[in-house]
Amino acid sequence: MTSSTLDNAWIPPVVDGSAEDGAGSAATRRPPLVVWLPAAIVALLVLVPIGYLLVRAWEAGPAAWESLLRPKTARVVLNSVVLACGVALTSTVIAVPLAWLTTRTDLPGRRWWAAVATLPLAVPSYVGALAVIAAFGPKGALQGLLEPMGVERLPSLYGFWGSLLTLTLFTYPYSLLAVRAGLRGLDPAVEEASRSLGQGPWATFRRVTLPQLRPAIAAGALLTALYTLGDFGVVTLMRFDAFTRAIYVQYRSALDRSGAALLSLVLIGVTIALLLIEARVRGRQGGAAARVGVARQSGTVPLGRWKVPAIIFCGVVATLSLGMPIAVLLGWLLRGRRDQITGLVTAAGHSLELAIATAAVATVLALPVALLAVRWPGRLASVVERTAFLGYALPGLVVAFAFVSIGVRTPWHQTLALLVLACVVRFLPEAVASEQVSLRQVSPRLEEAARGLGSTMTQAVRRVTVPLAMPGLLAGAGLVLLTTMKELPITLLLSPTGWSTLATDIWTASNDARWAEAAAPALVLIGLSLPMTLLLQSRDRGSRADHD
Amino acid sequence: MTETQMLPAALACRGLRKTFGGSPVVDGLDLEAQPGELVALLGPSGCGKTTCLRMIAGFEPIDAGRITIGGRVVADAAAGSRRADPPEQRRVGMVFQDYALFPHLSVAKNVGFGLKGGSQQAAAVHDALAAVGLAGYADRMPDALSGGQQQRVALARALAPRPDLVLLDEPFSNLDAELRVALRQEVRQILRAANATAVLVTHDQEEALSLADRIAVMWGGKVLQQGSPEELYLRPANRTVAGFVGDAQFLPGEATGRRATTDLGEVPLHAPATGTVDVMVRPEQLRLTPATVEEPGNAVVVSRAFFGHDQLLTIALLGGRTLRARLGAYGGIRPGDRVTVSVRGAALAFPQAEGTSSSR
Numbered sequence: 060m061t062s063s064t065l066d067n068a069w070i071p072p073v074v075d076g077s078a079e080d081g082a083g084s085a086a087t088r089r090p091p092l093v094v095w096l097p098a099a100i101v102a103l104l105v106l107v108p109i110g111y112l113l114v115r116a117w118e119a120g121p122a123a124w125e126s127l128l129r130p131k132t133a134r135v136v137l138n139s140v141v142l143a144c145g146v147a148l149t150s151t152v153i154a155v156p157l158a159w160l161t162t163r164t165d166l167p168g169r170r171w172w173a174a175v176a177t178l179p180l181a182v183p184s185y186v187g188a189l190a191v192i193a194a195f196g197p198k199g200a201l202q203g204l205l206e207p208m209g210v211e212r213l214p215s216l217y218g219f220w221g222s223l224l225t226l227t228l229f230t231y232p233y234s235l236l237a238v239r240a241g242l243r244g245l246d247p248a249v250e251e252a253s254r255s256l257g258q259g260p261w262a263t264f265r266r267v268t269l270p271q272l273r274p275a276i277a278a279g280a281l282l283t284a285l286y287t288l289g290d291f292g293v294v295t296l297m298r299f300d301a302f303t304r305a306i307y308v309q310y311r312s313a314l315d316r317s318g319a320a321l322l323s324l325v326l327i328g329v330t331i332a333l334l335l336i337e338a339r340v341r342g343r344q345g346g347a348a349a350r351v352g353v354a355r356q357s358g359t360v361p362l363g364r365w366k367v368p369a370i371i372f373c374g375v376v377a378t379l380s381l382g383m384p385i386a387v388l389l390g391w392l393l394r395g396r397r398d399q400i401t402g403l404v405t406a407a408g409h410s411l412e413l414a415i416a417t418a419a420v421a422t423v424l425a426l427p428v429a430l431l432a433v434r435w436p437g438r439l440a441s442v443v444e445r446t447a448f449l450g451y452a453l454p455g456l457v458v459a460f461a462f463v464s465i466g467v468r469t470p471w472h473q474t475l476a477l478l479v480l481a482c483v484v485r486f487l488p489e490a491v492a493s494e495q496v497s498l499r500q501v502s503p504r505l506e507e508a509a510r511g512l513g514s515t516m517t518q519a520v521r522r523v524t525v526p527l528a529m530p531g532l533l534a535g536a537g538l539v540l541l542t543t544m545k546e547l548p549i550t551l552l553l554s555p556t557g558w559s560t561l562a563t564d565i566w567t568a569s570n571d572a573r574w575a576e577a578a579a580p581a582l583v584l585i586g587l588s589l590p591m592t593l594l595l596q597s598r599d600r601g602s603r604a605d606h607d
Numbered sequence: 608m609t610e611t612q613m614l615p616a617a618l619a620c621r622g623l624r625k626t627f628g629g630s631p632v633v634d635g636l637d638l639e640a641q642p643g644e645l646v647a648l649l650g651p652s653g654c655g656k657t658t659c660l661r662m663i664a665g666f667e668p669i670d671a672g673r674i675t676i677g678g679r680v681v682a683d684a685a686a687g688s689r690r691a692d693p694p695e696q697r698r699v700g701m702v703f704q705d706y707a708l709f710p711h712l713s714v715a716k717n718v719g720f721g722l723k724g725g726s727q728q729a730a731a732v733h734d735a736l737a738a739v740g741l742a743g744y745a746d747r748m749p750d751a752l753s754g755g756q757q758q759r760v761a762l763a764r765a766l767a768p769r770p771d772l773v774l775l776d777e778p779f780s781n782l783d784a785e786l787r788v789a790l791r792q793e794v795r796q797i798l799r800a801a802n803a804t805a806v807l808v809t810h811d812q813e814e815a816l817s818l819a820d821r822i823a824v825m826w827g828g829k830v831l832q833q834g835s836p837e838e839l840y841l842r843p844a845n846r847t848v849a850g851f852v853g854d855a856q857f858l859p860g861e862a863t864g865r866r867a868t869t870d871l872g873e874v875p876l877h878a879p880a881t882g883t884v885d886v887m888v889r890p891e892q893l894r895l896t897p898a899t900v901e902e903p904g905n906a907v908v909v910s911r912a913f914f915g916h917d918q919l920l921t922i923a924l925l926g927g928r929t930l931r932a933r934l935g936a937y938g939g940i941r942p943g944d945r946v947t948v949s950v951r952g953a954a955l956a957f958p959q960a961e962g963t964s965s966s967r
Contacts, residue, residue, distance in 0.1 A: 246705065246707055248703040248704075248705060248707035249707045249708070249709055249710070251664070251666050251694065251701065251703070251707065252701060252703060252707040252708075252709070252764070253709070253720065254665070254666070254693070254694035254695050255664055255665075255694050255695070255697070255699055255700060255701040255765075256695075256700070256720050256721025256764070256765075256768060257695045257696075257698075257721050257768060258695055258720075258721070259693065259695050260693075266720075267709055270711040270712075271709075271710060271711050273711075
């Protein structure tokens, strides 16, 4: 059952203090120093940016408070929340049928579609935004096609609708992965029970499958909503007045940075509120049914005459979210001035360097946190765990802003170390969630057996637990690697001067409309991310159990 | 009884075949159940019995053969009359091995799931829950129930729509031994009260013997023998059935008419036979008497397992062969004692087969 490691890694855990299972007798014991001290230090590290923001807000002058209380702020909040809800909704609408088609039906090329539908994760959303503008924007490819037919103007793409379209196209795979994991977690016998009680396939889906999928759907919607709230690139390119854009403008324009700090805190508050709402929705669901016996693979639903519409649906989604951006980028590269493209290898090297360093550090730092939460649940564990997961609520721009401001006063200003640290804080939850899932699958009895054979706690973890949990650790590392590589605002604000990555190269070149110079690093970035996405996706297959 | 025989069989399977990845799992299976009857499909794990159940329920398409439920053909793989009704149209209630209760619905909603809405639904749900002794549990969620309670909800849910046939897939395998025995008889009574026809899949011979009206022993994708528990136990059709239903041991012998000469001496046979045979003796068929001066005995007691209600002795015959003998708890025979072994009643003889294992 390790196959679900990745899927769950995307999903923040329920914010709920109840004791976790699998702890056994360890629950009553105090965690050893070698576990709780590093875990507590990691938690403090995550608190650094929030602490900074709080200090800044405390020092804020009346002008900053006044600007926060302006109606414009309320409008920005509303914009962001509506956009986040919209993206969550449209992503779900795309992801649920896609997940069902690729796990439960006789869709031709089911496996292939499952992989293709996950691949848009390899396209950074700001690159996607550039492609969407090029394809559907004013004087874009679509208008070029329609012009002979007398269409002179397309409805304006900029603003809400463009942001919604772009963010949906490039974040729905988060939702897809969550729903697929949920679908595979269902006991097929439950659906069969419904069929034998006289319900047809559609009624069974509506009355049995869908209600049970609710937690997975909520988790997927939450992930896309969180991504949207924290997104900086898309709303900036689409000129939509969302939160992050307002913070960036404040940060760039005002001398006093308290305004940006206050806005950041409001954004964090909105995000935490979202997390709490989701936890409530999931909490009401109640525990999953006790599963005894061996889960079989679910039967395949024949699509019949719906086969062609299903293929068209998958095809349209894949074309828009994968084919379209790659075609646009290739077009730019072929038509543009390729002689201007320089430093591609250096930038790619920097991107990899940053991503690998972040993944390694995050994986190691996440281990004590995950171990504490899984093996010694209690007050300390739940405080540390929740703090570590705050990274989900910290938009990249906010982390970047805090670390820049702190960094200026330290000798680490303009160093790679500070950049890696900021990225670790931002992406730590991905590693922790993934490690928790796989640590839960390692029975504490095995550690106890090792202790009984003379190992110390540390030795037992190193020799037994870590090797057994390795798939989860690697999945978490892979996830951090992928997301760090695509990351924009932290890299943009914290990169040492002259130290460019693929992400920053794409951003600066596209700001100057040097399209060929933006296309080349974008294609390299997608090229580097694709195998990583495929690798993670291939872990996402369910285990098969055979019939009697 | 004549009236019962006029009705079509509640279930009739003819020549069922199912192949997974080239190897047949069910291979020409015939099975029948009369209305109101509880049939146990008994076989070792991997013999295809669950696959057979899933084909009857409609979760698994059949490769060959025909399934008729209450006279209606629900699946037919014959070229001319291809037919495969979806599960929801078969009126078959299924009790799954892990119960498969809907985790998002209360007990009452689980039981009412297969019922048409309306005023009668609530009454039907109440009746169904009362029948399984869970009237006060309507609003519980499945995860707040014990294993035995989940089992009974699953049964109530399957029975509530009054299906033509109830299928139970290893329904007691997830319960602990004590609960299993108690629940078996309860399930039997509930099924009888509902006058339901049921097919139960199990690998537990004791369960099949104590519960079923009729047992079909399944082996290698086929039904080897169908009959009442007594028939199967006392008159197994072949060595495989004899070895699987109850504890069987085989003694090689030479038969002439109704007698066979074996290591135990002359053994009376149930039916006449000739030539080299294997004589089946159940452990409880053996009679041991302590050796005396007149009768020096033909065996030595090797070991003894005491169970309270009875005891199992392992004895070594003079020829070196060992046998098991089941005796009442009260007997002074101890390991090391010399005894005379004889067979009570008549024994069954099977033609000696090459390469078959002698006993379980």
